Amino acid sequence: GAVVSQHPSRVICKSGTSVKIECRSLDFQATTMFWYRQFPKQSLMLMATSNEGSKATYEQGVEKDKFLINHASLTLSTLTVTSAHPEDSSFYICSARSWGDGPNSPLHFGNGTRLTVT
Amino acid sequence: AQTVTQSQPEMSVQEAETVTLSCTYDTSENNYYLFWYKQPPSRQMILVIRQEAYKQQNATENRFSVNFQKAAKSFSLKISDSQLGDTAMYFCASYKNNAGNMLTFGGGTRLMVKP
Numbered sequence: 021g022a023v024v025s026q027h028p029s030r031v032i033c034k035s036g037t038s039v040k041i042e043c044r045s046l047d048f049q050a051t052t053m054f055w056y057r058q059f060p061k062q063s064l065m066l067m068a069t070s071n072e073g074s075k076a077t078y079e080q081g082v083e084k085d086k087f088l089i090n091h092a093s094l095t096l097s098t099l100t101v102t103s104a105h106p107e108d109s110s111f112y113i114c115s116a117r118s119w120g121d122g123p124n125s126p127l128h129f130g131n132g133t134r135l136t137v138t
Numbered sequence: 139a140q141t142v143t144q145s146q147p148e149m150s151v152q153e154a155e156t157v158t159l160s161c162t163y164d165t166s167e168n169n170y171y172l173f174w175y176k177q178p179p180s181r182q183m184i185l186v187i188r189q190e191a192y193k194q195q196n197a198t199e200n201r202f203s204v205n206f207q208k209a210a211k212s213f214s215l216k217i218s219d220s221q222l223g224d225t226a227m228y229f230c231a232s233y234k235n236n237a238g239n240m241l242t243f244g245g246g247t248r249l250m251v252k253p
Contacts (some may be wrong), residue, residue, distance in 0.1 A: 054240065063229060063243045064183075111181060115241070126173060127241060129183035 022048045024116050026130030033104055034138055041099045041133045043114030049094040050116035054127065055087075058111040067112075070097045094119070104137040111135075140165045142230050144244035151220045152252050158205075159215045159247045161230030168192075170232055172206070173241070174215045178226040186228070189213065220251045 023046040033039050043053055051072050056064040068078045068089050076089035086108075088100040097116075101108055111134050115127040141164045151157035163172070174186040189197045189206050197204050201218045213232075217224055230244040 061248075063245045064241075066240060066242075069240060113181075113183065115183070126185045126188060132181045134181075 022116075022118055022128040024050075024114065024128045024130040026114050026133055028133060029131060030134045030136075032136045032138060035105055036103055038100055038102045039104055039135060041101075041112055041114075041135075043097045043099070043116065043130050045095045045116045045118075045128070048116075048118040048120075048128075050097075051094060051119050053091060053097040053114055053116045055089060055097075055099050056113045056115065058113060058132075060111075064113060067099075101135065104135070106137045109135055109137045140167075140170070140232055140242045142232055142242050142244035144228075144230055144247050146247045147245070148248045148250070150250040150252055151217075153220055153222060155220055156216060156218045157220055157249065159217075159228050159230075159249065161213045161215070161244055163211050163213060163230070163232050163244075165211070165232065172204075172213045173231045174202070174204070174213075175229045175231060175243075176224075176226045177229065177246075178223075183229075187215065217249075222251050222253060225249060225251045 025044045027042045053070040055067045057067050058064045066079050067082045068076045070076045070089045070091040072091045072094050078084045091097040113132040114130045143162045170191045172189045176184045176186050187197050187199045187202050203216045205214045227246045229246045231241045233241050
């Protein structure tokens with residue numbers, strides 16, 4: 021089955037630094053990837069939709085200058101949290117859709133990244 | 139806009155018993171898709187079952203089945219013969235056919251299966 025690899029699984033960084041999270045589709049091409057954020061005991065909230073070769077589409081309330089998304093190839097999307105602050109601490113999950121999947125096909129999720137900003 | 143509501147934040151069930159998780163949604167679309175995802179403590183999102191809105195027959199996957207009531211915009215998940223490994227967060231989700239497959243999630247229901 022389709023596998024999405026997300027790296028790192030855990031990261032601790034100091035306030036003010038930037039952190040990059042990678043999302044790779046290992047055995048399929050993903051024209052679209054989605055980045056979600058999940059606070060403890062809460063649901064997944066869509067942050068942005070990443071399309072290969074074009075600018076990401078951000079959801080309302082998500083700062084595009086703070087959460088930089090790059091989808092430079094059909095198998096890789098990156099999320100960079102710039103100038104991280106403790107309130108950015110959260111669980112970030114990416115998901116991807118195979119280029120050839122039908123409309124009722126589910127998304128494939130990465131294992132998530134737990135970011136802790138100290 | 140689509141919204142998905144799960145009214146049960148937490149539920150528990152005895153092993154081998156049956157439990158039903160509720161989900162309602164709001165959409166103006168005719169063509170959409172509904173999903174139940176499971177998120178165990180590992181945090182990995184696992185697809186449990188899916189339903190296409192234009193199909194009247196309720197989807198079934200082994201011990202998991204849904205009760206899809208389109209007019210009532212209800213999409214409940216029934217887990218039969220509950221197992222300890224079913225302990226997880228369960229999220230109901232939907233997306234529109236022409237929305238780039240953007241998933242909208244409900245708030246989740248934490249299910250605890252007790253031995």
